[in-house]
Amino acid sequence: MLLSVDNITVHYSRLPALREVSVFVDEGEIVCIVGPNGAGKSTTLLSISGVLNPTSGDITFDGKRINGMSPEAVARAGISQVPEGRHVFTTLNVEENLRIGTSIRQDRSDIEKDFKKVLEIFPVLAERRKQAAGKLSGGEQQMLVIGRALLTSPRIMTIDEPSLGLAPNLVDRVYETLLELRKDRGLTLLIVEQSSERALKSADRLYVLRSGQMQLEGNVADLQDGEKVRQAYFGFEESTTDDDEVAF
Amino acid sequence: MDYIIQTVISALSFGSFYALGALGIGLLFSVLRLINFAHGDFITIGGFALIVPSSAVVATVLIGGFHPVLLVICVVAIVIIVALLSYFLVFQHVQNSSPATMMIVSFALGYTLQNIILMIYGGRPKAVNIFPELTGQVQISDGVSVQILQLVIIAVTWILLIALVLFLRRTKVGVQMRAAAEDFRMARMLGVNGKSVIALAFILSGLLAGIMALLFVTQTGVLTFRMGTPIMLFFFIATVIGGMGSLVGAVVGGYAVGIVSVVLAAVLPGDIRIFRDALVFLIVIIILLGRPQGLVLTKSAKDRV
Ligand SMILES: Nc1ncnc2c1ncn2[C@@H]1O[C@H](COP(=O)(O)OP(=O)(O)OP(=O)(O)O)[C@@H](O)[C@H]1O
Ligand SMILES: [Mg+2]
Numbered sequence: 001m002l003l004s005v006d007n008i009t010v011h012y013s014r015l016p017a018l019r020e021v022s023v024f025v026d027e028g029e030i031v032c033i034v035g036p037n038g039a040g041k042s043t044t045l046l047s048i049s050g051v052l053n054p055t056s057g058d059i060t061f062d063g064k065r066i067n068g069m070s071p072e073a074v075a076r077a078g079i080s081q082v083p084e085g086r087h088v089f090t091t092l093n094v095e096e097n098l099r100i101g102t103s104i105r106q107d108r109s110d111i112e113k114d115f116k117k118v119l120e121i122f123p124v125l126a127e128r129r130k131q132a133a134g135k136l137s138g139g140e141q142q143m144l145v146i147g148r149a150l151l152t153s154p155r156i157m158t159i160d161e162p163s164l165g166l167a168p169n170l171v172d173r174v175y176e177t178l179l180e181l182r183k184d185r186g187l188t189l190l191i192v193e194q195s196s197e198r199a200l201k202s203a204d205r206l207y208v209l210r211s212g213q214m215q216l217e218g219n220v221a222d223l224q225d226g227e228k229v230r231q232a233y234f235g236f237e238e239s240t241t242d243d244d245e246v247a248f
Numbered sequence: 249m250d251y252i253i254q255t256v257i258s259a260l261s262f263g264s265f266y267a268l269g270a271l272g273i274g275l276l277f278s279v280l281r282l283i284n285f286a287h288g289d290f291i292t293i294g295g296f297a298l299i300v301p302s303s304a305v306v307a308t309v310l311i312g313g314f315h316p317v318l319l320v321i322c323v324v325a326i327v328i329i330v331a332l333l334s335y336f337l338v339f340q341h342v343q344n345s346s347p348a349t350m351m352i353v354s355f356a357l358g359y360t361l362q363n364i365i366l367m368i369y370g371g372r373p374k375a376v377n378i379f380p381e382l383t384g385q386v387q388i389s390d391g392v393s394v395q396i397l398q399l400v401i402i403a404v405t406w407i408l409l410i411a412l413v414l415f416l417r418r419t420k421v422g423v424q425m426r427a428a429a430e431d432f433r434m435a436r437m438l439g440v441n442g443k444s445v446i447a448l449a450f451i452l453s454g455l456l457a458g459i460m461a462l463l464f465v466t467q468t469g470v471l472t473f474r475m476g477t478p479i480m481l482f483f484f485i486a487t488v489i490g491g492m493g494s495l496v497g498a499v500v501g502g503y504a505v506g507i508v509s510v511v512l513a514a515v516l517p518g519d520i521r522i523f524r525d526a527l528v529f530l531i532v533i534i535i536l537l538g539r540p541q542g543l544v545l546t547k548s549a550k551d552r553v
Contacts, residue, residue, distance in 0.1 A: 049437055075439035087434040089427045096423050103420060104439030152439055 002027045002188055003048070003156055008057030010047050017043045018212045020057065025156065030182060030189045032199035035209035036233065041192040042084050044209070045158045049081045050074040076104045080154035084161050086145045090134025094125055097133045097144055101152035118147040121177060139170040146177070156188040163193060175202050196229050208232035250392040259510035261398035264405035265463065267502025269483030270490060272456040274498035277487070278429035279449045280343060282350045286334065286358035287457060287483060288476025294327040294461025295471045296365055298378060303370030307471070312378050319378070324458030331454030335447060365473040374471045382466055401463050408456065409499065421448060485532050491542025500543055
């Protein structure tokens with residue numbers, strides 16, 4: 001097991017935002033956490049990255065306990081997060097943004113190779129190399145932050161809502177790229193999304209989180225009919241209406 | 249004509265000095281959201297470092313008597329150490345608090361530093377003469393002469409500004425600092441060491457304060473334990489006018505304040521001249537009413553971790 005989140009409880013204030021939540025990710029897997037607004041998805045990723053400190057529970061990465069470590073130490077350990085809302089450094093140019101994450105790496109010689117590869121994967125970034133990142137479109141910024149996270153040479157990448165604010169065809173592009181990265185370099189992915197639709201298509205396993213508690217965990221292959229996911233997502237005991245076309 | 253040239257040089261030199269001060273504050277604000285009111289006292293410490301620690305009425309030079317190069321290095325090093333200590337002993341422990349809390353802590357630190365100086369050196373003003381050759385005049389054209397020191401202040405400021413720009417644009421740590429200034433949490437998530445970046449900002453801020461101490465004491469020739477307070481007020485105003493968090497803004501604000509004060513001093517009739525500072529503040533209020541965000545726009549101060 002590469003990453004294991006074990007029964008963590010996280011508080012912003014007196015009420016917990018996460019209650020005894022567990023998630024595990026094996027090497028090479030694509031795991032998706034889905035859930036409605038305020039479910040605690042971002043909180044989970046921020047806890048993994050060391051930005052938030054769980055009040056109880058443990059997070060282990062590659063056999064080492066990482067909760068309580070600083071965000072920079074977690075990044076060094078090999079977990080790179082693309083947070084919600086992208087967070088490009090708008091005043092830095094595209095190349096500076098990309099290179100920020102390389103400072104933690106020891107393998108100097110591979111950095112240039114990886115840098116070239118990222119520009120190959122996202123040719124638009126090569127064209128805009130010297131342009132201020134704040135001037136990129138939303139889709140371009142999404143590619144930039146994924147490329148930037150890749151350049152830290154992570155063993156696992158966590159991504160918070162990669163489809164947020166992107167046109168459907170761009171979302172397809174982003175997911176295609178992520179799947180290729182998994183195939184080509186064995187990148188492990190933990191992806192957070194609001195909707196389970198994309199997760200059921202691209203992930204290996206799926207978690208449903210609602211109101212700070214884990215509702216469901218399963219292999220995507222076993223969840224294809226969607227009914228279980230729907231129940232976990234909305235919290236119905238049973239589907240009481242015939243309206244099965246609820247969009248989510 | 250010569251009067252105009254002298255006024256312009258004087259305005260630029262005051263502006264340069266304030267710009268350096270505002271920059272020292274702006275650097276810390278950009279990565280830490282700290283408005284460091286102890287910055288003026290860092291300058292005071294740089295000044296007192298020149299003399300033998302004693303409360304004797306007549307000051308005996310210590311570092312002030314060193315070879316100029318060694319003198320500059322020692323004073324700057326001492327101020328940098330003080331700045332770093334103030335991070336590790338004080339500000340580090342409140343860096344997750346609100347900007348208001350940090351600001352109050354900086355007042356407390358400044359007050360403490362002043363009282364330490366008072367305890368060691370006593371409260372009387374002390375005369376110190378360093379670089380006396382700089383206080384002379386130099387003729388820059390027929391019949392127009394200006395103080396050498398004013399030209400030195402302008403030159404030193406621009407050398408420091410250019411060096412800082414190169415550092416922030418061309419070096420890896422410089423780029424990391426810019427990233428951290430814009431989005432501290434994101435920078436850390438990419439492996440940028442938050443503590444080192446802040447420590448570096450304190451080093452740069454101390455470096456500027458050390459050099460300013462030398463320029464200031466050369467100009468005034470006097471040390472008093474509270475000498476940092478009035479200039480700090482102007483640095484703060486310069487920072488606010490320029491726009492908190494923007495280094496370009498700090499420089500613009502510094503020059504704006506310096507130029508306005510000198511021009512007011514030059515054009516106001518004698519009996520109103522004593523109200524010059526009040527008028528400067530009035531202009532500041534008017535500017536801020538029109539542009540509350542300051543002269544130079546920045547990406548607004550973000551929440552940090
Ligand atoms: N900085 C914060 N301070 C206080 N409470 C917070 C903070 N951030 C999130 N919360 C609360 O924690 C809970 C979980 O929030 P979180 O951001 O993890 O949800 P999410 O699943 O990512 O939602 P979304 O899909 O809207 O991004 C919510 O109830 C939210 O109000
Ligand atoms: Mg979220």
